[in-house]
Amino acid sequence: MIATILMTLCAATWGAALTVAPQDEPAPVRASPAVKAPTTLEAWTLPGLTLPEGVTRAEGFHAISVQARTFIKDPTTHSVLPAPDAVVTQVWSTAREGEPRFQGGYAVLRYERGVPDDVREMLGGLLWGEDGQPTERHPENMLVSGEFLLLLSFDWGDPTGDWLRDALNEVSGLHIPHTWIALAPLLSEVFAAAQEQGEPAALAVIDANAEAFAGHSMANYLAGEFAIGQQNWPRAEQGYARAMSLHDEGADLLPGGPGMVWAALDGLGLSLIAQRKDDQGVPVLRRAVELANSMEQGGPAAQSGYNLACSLAMSERFEQSLEALRVCIEFDExxxxxAQDDTDFTSARLRDDFRELLAR
Structure with missing residues:
Protein backbone atom coordinates (compact mmCIF):
# COMPACT_ATOMS: atom_id res chain seq x y z
CA MET A 1 0.00 0.00 0.00
CA ILE A 2 1.09 3.54 -0.60
CA ALA A 3 1.59 5.67 2.49
CA THR A 4 0.63 8.88 0.72
CA ILE A 5 -2.72 7.43 -0.31
CA LEU A 6 -3.38 6.38 3.27
CA MET A 7 -2.58 9.76 4.76
CA THR A 8 -4.56 11.60 2.09
CA LEU A 9 -7.58 9.44 2.89
CA CYS A 10 -7.28 10.12 6.60
CA ALA A 11 -6.92 13.87 6.17
CA ALA A 12 -9.73 14.19 3.67
CA THR A 13 -12.29 12.08 5.48
CA TRP A 14 -11.45 13.37 8.95
CA GLY A 15 -11.94 16.91 7.68
CA ALA A 16 -15.28 15.88 6.22
CA ALA A 17 -16.25 14.40 9.55
CA LEU A 18 -15.81 17.71 11.31
CA THR A 19 -18.14 19.48 8.88
CA VAL A 20 -20.35 17.10 6.96
CA ALA A 21 -20.58 18.21 3.35
CA PRO A 22 -24.09 18.99 2.12
CA GLN A 23 -25.69 16.30 -0.04
CA ASP A 24 -27.84 16.91 -3.10
CA GLU A 25 -30.34 14.45 -1.66
CA PRO A 26 -30.80 13.15 1.89
CA ALA A 27 -29.41 9.73 2.70
CA PRO A 28 -32.18 7.20 2.02
CA VAL A 29 -34.08 5.77 4.94
CA ARG A 30 -33.82 2.04 4.55
CA ALA A 31 -36.56 -0.48 5.22
CA SER A 32 -35.99 -3.86 6.84
CA PRO A 33 -37.34 -6.82 4.84
CA ALA A 34 -38.16 -8.57 8.13
CA VAL A 35 -40.88 -6.04 9.01
CA LYS A 36 -43.83 -5.20 6.78
CA ALA A 37 -44.69 -1.52 6.75
CA PRO A 38 -48.28 -0.45 7.48
CA THR A 39 -50.53 -0.39 4.43
CA THR A 40 -53.31 1.89 5.68
CA LEU A 41 -53.44 5.51 6.73
CA GLU A 42 -54.92 4.58 10.10
CA ALA A 43 -52.13 2.11 10.85
CA TRP A 44 -49.51 4.79 10.21
CA THR A 45 -51.12 6.92 12.93
CA LEU A 46 -50.09 4.23 15.46
CA PRO A 47 -53.53 4.02 17.11
CA GLY A 48 -52.65 1.40 19.73
CA LEU A 49 -49.41 3.02 20.82
CA THR A 50 -48.78 3.28 24.56
CA LEU A 51 -47.33 6.75 25.01
CA PRO A 52 -44.56 7.59 27.46
CA GLU A 53 -45.59 9.15 30.74
CA GLY A 54 -46.54 12.80 30.31
CA VAL A 55 -46.89 12.62 26.53
CA THR A 56 -50.15 13.52 24.82
CA ARG A 57 -51.20 13.73 21.19
CA ALA A 58 -54.15 15.34 19.47
CA GLU A 59 -55.36 16.33 16.02
CA GLY A 60 -53.64 19.30 14.45
CA PHE A 61 -50.07 20.01 13.45
CA HIS A 62 -47.10 21.75 15.01
CA ALA A 63 -43.78 22.16 13.21
CA ILE A 64 -40.44 23.61 14.19
CA SER A 65 -39.76 25.04 10.72
CA VAL A 66 -42.13 27.40 8.97
CA GLN A 67 -41.50 25.47 5.75
CA ALA A 68 -43.01 22.32 7.24
CA ARG A 69 -46.03 24.22 8.54
CA THR A 70 -46.53 25.81 5.14
CA PHE A 71 -46.38 22.47 3.34
CA ILE A 72 -48.90 20.78 5.62
CA LYS A 73 -51.24 23.75 5.29
CA ASP A 74 -51.01 23.52 1.48
CA PRO A 75 -49.39 20.26 0.25
CA THR A 76 -49.84 21.38 -3.36
CA THR A 77 -47.67 24.47 -2.75
CA HIS A 78 -50.06 26.77 -4.63
CA SER A 79 -51.09 24.01 -7.05
CA VAL A 80 -47.51 23.31 -8.14
CA LEU A 81 -47.47 19.77 -6.69
CA PRO A 82 -49.98 16.92 -6.94
CA ALA A 83 -52.46 16.86 -4.06
CA PRO A 84 -52.43 13.91 -1.64
CA ASP A 85 -55.54 11.76 -1.41
CA ALA A 86 -55.63 12.01 2.37
CA VAL A 87 -53.76 13.72 5.20
CA VAL A 88 -53.69 12.94 8.93
CA THR A 89 -51.86 15.24 11.35
CA GLN A 90 -51.05 15.07 15.05
CA VAL A 91 -49.63 17.41 17.66
CA TRP A 92 -47.40 15.70 20.23
CA SER A 93 -46.75 17.40 23.56
CA THR A 94 -44.83 16.62 26.73
CA ALA A 95 -45.08 18.44 30.00
CA ARG A 96 -43.08 16.93 32.82
CA GLU A 97 -42.45 18.59 36.14
CA GLY A 98 -39.10 20.35 36.19
CA GLU A 99 -38.57 19.95 32.44
CA PRO A 100 -39.37 22.27 29.55
CA ARG A 101 -42.41 21.65 27.41
CA PHE A 102 -41.70 20.16 24.02
CA GLN A 103 -44.08 20.11 21.11
CA GLY A 104 -43.79 18.24 17.87
CA GLY A 105 -45.77 17.37 14.82
CA TYR A 106 -46.38 14.13 12.97
CA ALA A 107 -48.16 14.00 9.62
CA VAL A 108 -49.00 11.18 7.23
CA LEU A 109 -49.93 11.95 3.62
CA ARG A 110 -51.30 9.28 1.29
CA TYR A 111 -50.77 9.38 -2.48
CA GLU A 112 -52.80 6.60 -4.10
CA ARG A 113 -50.36 6.10 -6.99
CA GLY A 114 -47.25 6.41 -4.84
CA VAL A 115 -45.46 9.50 -3.57
CA PRO A 116 -44.49 11.51 -6.69
CA ASP A 117 -40.81 12.21 -7.22
CA ASP A 118 -41.43 15.94 -7.58
CA VAL A 119 -43.10 16.00 -4.15
CA ARG A 120 -40.07 14.36 -2.57
CA GLU A 121 -37.61 16.60 -4.36
CA MET A 122 -39.41 19.86 -3.71
CA LEU A 123 -40.25 19.03 -0.09
CA GLY A 124 -36.63 18.08 0.60
CA GLY A 125 -35.54 21.44 -0.77
CA LEU A 126 -38.18 23.30 1.22
CA LEU A 127 -37.31 21.56 4.48
CA TRP A 128 -33.51 21.52 4.39
CA GLY A 129 -32.32 23.83 1.62
CA GLU A 130 -28.65 23.38 0.73
CA ASP A 131 -28.05 21.19 3.81
CA GLY A 132 -29.86 18.32 2.11
CA GLN A 133 -30.60 16.63 5.44
CA PRO A 134 -32.04 17.40 8.89
CA THR A 135 -30.14 19.99 10.94
CA GLU A 136 -30.64 21.70 14.27
CA ARG A 137 -32.28 24.65 12.52
CA HIS A 138 -34.44 22.48 10.24
CA PRO A 139 -34.85 19.20 12.15
CA GLU A 140 -37.71 17.66 10.17
CA ASN A 141 -37.57 14.06 8.95
CA MET A 142 -39.24 13.20 5.65
CA LEU A 143 -39.84 9.50 5.03
CA VAL A 144 -41.45 7.60 2.18
CA SER A 145 -42.96 4.12 2.34
CA GLY A 146 -44.93 3.08 -0.71
CA GLU A 147 -47.89 5.42 -1.12
CA PHE A 148 -47.29 7.17 2.21
CA LEU A 149 -45.18 10.22 3.00
CA LEU A 150 -44.37 10.79 6.67
CA LEU A 151 -43.26 14.11 8.12
CA LEU A 152 -41.86 14.39 11.66
CA SER A 153 -41.07 17.76 13.20
CA PHE A 154 -39.54 17.84 16.68
CA ASP A 155 -36.88 20.03 18.25
CA TRP A 156 -33.36 18.79 17.60
CA GLY A 157 -32.64 16.28 20.36
CA ASP A 158 -36.19 16.22 21.73
CA PRO A 159 -36.51 12.83 23.50
CA THR A 160 -40.16 12.57 22.46
CA GLY A 161 -39.12 12.84 18.83
CA ASP A 162 -36.52 10.11 19.25
CA TRP A 163 -39.10 7.96 21.05
CA LEU A 164 -41.55 8.36 18.13
CA ARG A 165 -38.79 7.52 15.63
CA ASP A 166 -38.09 4.30 17.53
CA ALA A 167 -41.80 3.44 17.57
CA LEU A 168 -42.05 3.98 13.81
CA ASN A 169 -38.92 1.94 13.22
CA GLU A 170 -40.37 -0.96 15.20
CA VAL A 171 -43.73 -1.14 13.42
CA SER A 172 -42.61 -0.23 9.91
CA GLY A 173 -39.10 -1.52 9.28
CA LEU A 174 -37.98 2.04 8.51
CA HIS A 175 -34.71 3.13 10.07
CA ILE A 176 -34.87 6.74 11.18
CA PRO A 177 -31.62 7.94 12.77
CA HIS A 178 -31.41 9.66 16.14
CA THR A 179 -30.09 13.18 16.54
CA TRP A 180 -27.79 11.99 19.37
CA ILE A 181 -28.00 15.34 21.10
CA ALA A 182 -27.01 13.78 24.43
CA LEU A 183 -23.64 12.77 22.97
CA ALA A 184 -22.82 16.23 21.64
CA PRO A 185 -20.59 17.14 24.64
CA LEU A 186 -18.62 13.90 24.27
CA LEU A 187 -18.18 14.44 20.54
CA SER A 188 -16.94 17.95 21.30
CA GLU A 189 -14.32 16.39 23.57
CA VAL A 190 -13.27 14.06 20.75
CA PHE A 191 -12.86 16.90 18.25
CA ALA A 192 -11.05 19.10 20.79
CA ALA A 193 -8.62 16.29 21.61
CA ALA A 194 -7.96 15.69 17.91
CA GLN A 195 -7.24 19.34 17.21
CA GLU A 196 -5.22 20.08 20.35
CA GLN A 197 -3.45 16.79 21.10
CA GLY A 198 -3.71 14.67 17.97
CA GLU A 199 -5.34 11.46 16.82
CA PRO A 200 -4.15 9.17 19.67
CA ALA A 201 -5.77 11.47 22.24
CA ALA A 202 -9.00 11.63 20.25
CA LEU A 203 -9.13 7.86 19.96
CA ALA A 204 -8.52 7.58 23.71
CA VAL A 205 -11.60 9.74 24.38
CA ILE A 206 -13.71 7.47 22.17
CA ASP A 207 -12.37 4.33 23.84
CA ALA A 208 -12.94 5.79 27.32
CA ASN A 209 -16.60 6.27 26.38
CA ALA A 210 -17.03 3.04 24.44
CA GLU A 211 -20.38 2.16 26.00
CA ALA A 212 -21.90 5.56 25.22
CA PHE A 213 -20.66 5.45 21.63
CA ALA A 214 -21.53 1.79 20.96
CA GLY A 215 -24.58 2.61 18.85
CA HIS A 216 -23.20 5.79 17.25
CA SER A 217 -22.04 5.22 13.67
CA MET A 218 -20.18 8.53 13.39
CA ALA A 219 -18.11 7.95 16.55
CA ASN A 220 -17.12 4.48 15.36
CA TYR A 221 -16.25 5.89 11.96
CA LEU A 222 -14.02 8.48 13.65
CA ALA A 223 -12.38 5.72 15.69
CA GLY A 224 -11.48 4.02 12.43
CA GLU A 225 -10.11 7.27 11.01
CA PHE A 226 -7.97 8.04 14.05
CA ALA A 227 -6.68 4.45 14.26
CA ILE A 228 -5.82 4.18 10.57
CA GLY A 229 -3.82 7.39 10.87
CA GLN A 230 -1.61 5.54 13.36
CA GLN A 231 -1.61 2.36 11.25
CA ASN A 232 -3.36 0.61 14.12
CA TRP A 233 -5.03 -1.78 11.72
CA PRO A 234 -7.00 -3.96 14.18
CA ARG A 235 -8.54 -0.92 15.91
CA ALA A 236 -9.26 0.70 12.55
CA GLU A 237 -11.00 -2.45 11.39
CA GLN A 238 -13.06 -2.52 14.58
CA GLY A 239 -14.19 1.09 14.21
CA TYR A 240 -15.05 0.99 10.52
CA ALA A 241 -16.73 -2.41 10.79
CA ARG A 242 -18.94 -1.24 13.63
CA ALA A 243 -19.85 1.96 11.76
CA MET A 244 -20.79 0.03 8.63
CA SER A 245 -22.74 -2.55 10.63
CA LEU A 246 -24.82 0.18 12.27
CA HIS A 247 -25.33 1.85 8.89
CA ASP A 248 -26.22 -1.28 6.92
CA GLU A 249 -28.61 -2.52 9.59
CA GLY A 250 -30.24 0.90 9.62
CA ALA A 251 -29.67 1.27 13.35
CA ASP A 252 -27.77 4.55 12.86
CA LEU A 253 -27.09 5.80 9.36
CA LEU A 254 -23.78 7.52 8.68
CA PRO A 255 -24.65 11.23 8.45
CA GLY A 256 -22.48 12.26 5.53
CA GLY A 257 -24.38 10.44 2.80
CA PRO A 258 -22.73 8.21 0.16
CA GLY A 259 -19.37 9.99 0.42
CA MET A 260 -18.91 9.02 4.04
CA VAL A 261 -20.14 5.48 3.40
CA TRP A 262 -17.49 5.17 0.69
CA ALA A 263 -14.80 6.46 3.07
CA ALA A 264 -15.84 3.94 5.72
CA LEU A 265 -15.80 1.08 3.21
CA ASP A 266 -12.43 2.11 1.80
CA GLY A 267 -10.96 2.45 5.29
CA LEU A 268 -12.37 -0.91 6.35
CA GLY A 269 -11.04 -2.61 3.24
CA LEU A 270 -7.61 -1.06 3.68
CA SER A 271 -7.41 -2.05 7.35
CA LEU A 272 -8.37 -5.63 6.46
CA ILE A 273 -5.86 -6.12 3.65
CA ALA A 274 -3.12 -4.46 5.73
CA GLN A 275 -3.61 -7.38 8.12
CA ARG A 276 -3.61 -9.77 5.12
CA LYS A 277 -7.29 -10.55 5.63
CA ASP A 278 -7.68 -10.46 1.87
CA ASP A 279 -10.71 -12.74 1.65
CA GLN A 280 -12.61 -10.26 3.84
CA GLY A 281 -11.09 -7.12 2.37
CA VAL A 282 -11.68 -7.82 -1.32
CA PRO A 283 -15.52 -7.78 -1.23
CA VAL A 284 -15.47 -4.64 0.92
CA LEU A 285 -13.22 -2.84 -1.56
CA ARG A 286 -15.33 -4.03 -4.49
CA ARG A 287 -18.34 -2.48 -2.80
CA ALA A 288 -16.38 0.76 -2.26
CA VAL A 289 -15.48 0.87 -5.97
CA GLU A 290 -19.10 0.25 -6.99
CA LEU A 291 -20.36 2.98 -4.67
CA ALA A 292 -17.80 5.50 -5.92
CA ASN A 293 -18.70 4.67 -9.51
CA SER A 294 -22.40 5.11 -8.75
CA MET A 295 -21.57 8.61 -7.49
CA GLU A 296 -19.50 9.21 -10.64
CA GLN A 297 -16.45 9.89 -8.48
CA GLY A 298 -13.46 8.66 -10.45
CA GLY A 299 -10.83 9.59 -7.85
CA PRO A 300 -12.33 7.61 -4.96
CA ALA A 301 -13.12 4.72 -7.30
CA ALA A 302 -9.49 4.61 -8.43
CA GLN A 303 -8.21 4.84 -4.85
CA SER A 304 -10.33 1.90 -3.71
CA GLY A 305 -9.54 0.09 -6.95
CA TYR A 306 -5.81 0.41 -6.34
CA ASN A 307 -6.13 -1.06 -2.86
CA LEU A 308 -8.26 -3.82 -4.39
CA ALA A 309 -5.58 -4.52 -7.00
CA CYS A 310 -2.95 -4.73 -4.25
CA SER A 311 -4.99 -7.25 -2.29
CA LEU A 312 -5.76 -9.38 -5.33
CA ALA A 313 -2.08 -9.44 -6.30
CA MET A 314 -1.01 -10.46 -2.79
CA SER A 315 -3.53 -13.32 -2.85
CA GLU A 316 -2.25 -14.34 -6.31
CA ARG A 317 -5.46 -13.54 -8.17
CA PHE A 318 -3.34 -11.90 -10.82
CA GLU A 319 -5.87 -11.61 -13.68
CA GLN A 320 -8.37 -9.83 -11.42
CA SER A 321 -5.62 -7.64 -9.99
CA LEU A 322 -4.46 -6.69 -13.48
CA GLU A 323 -7.95 -5.59 -14.51
CA ALA A 324 -8.46 -3.55 -11.33
CA LEU A 325 -5.08 -1.86 -11.77
CA ARG A 326 -5.77 -1.17 -15.45
CA VAL A 327 -8.93 0.75 -14.54
CA CYS A 328 -6.98 2.85 -12.00
CA ILE A 329 -4.30 3.70 -14.55
CA GLU A 330 -6.90 4.70 -17.13
CA PHE A 331 -8.15 7.26 -14.62
CA ASP A 332 -4.71 8.51 -13.54
CA GLU A 333 -1.36 7.34 -14.89
CA ALA A 339 2.62 0.08 -8.81
CA GLN A 340 6.18 -0.03 -10.18
CA ASP A 341 7.55 0.46 -6.66
CA ASP A 342 4.82 -1.12 -4.53
CA THR A 343 5.98 -4.36 -2.86
CA ASP A 344 2.43 -5.71 -3.04
CA PHE A 345 3.04 -6.21 -6.77
CA THR A 346 6.49 -7.87 -6.46
CA SER A 347 5.25 -11.26 -7.67
CA ALA A 348 2.83 -9.74 -10.16
CA ARG A 349 5.60 -7.75 -11.85
CA LEU A 350 7.27 -11.04 -12.85
CA ARG A 351 4.39 -11.65 -15.23
CA ASP A 352 4.50 -10.39 -18.82
CA ASP A 353 1.02 -8.84 -18.66
CA PHE A 354 1.91 -6.72 -15.62
CA ARG A 355 5.28 -5.71 -17.08
CA GLU A 356 3.51 -4.59 -20.25
CA LEU A 357 0.93 -2.57 -18.31
CA LEU A 358 3.59 -0.87 -16.19
CA ALA A 359 6.08 -0.22 -19.00
CA ARG A 360 5.22 3.46 -19.39
Missing part, protein backbone atom coordinates in the same frame (compact mmCIF):
# COMPACT_ATOMS: atom_id res chain seq x y z
CA UNK A 334 0.25 8.25 -11.56
CA UNK A 335 -0.79 4.76 -10.47
CA UNK A 336 1.80 3.34 -12.88
CA UNK A 337 4.67 4.76 -10.83
CA UNK A 338 3.01 3.66 -7.60
Missing amino acids: AYVEM
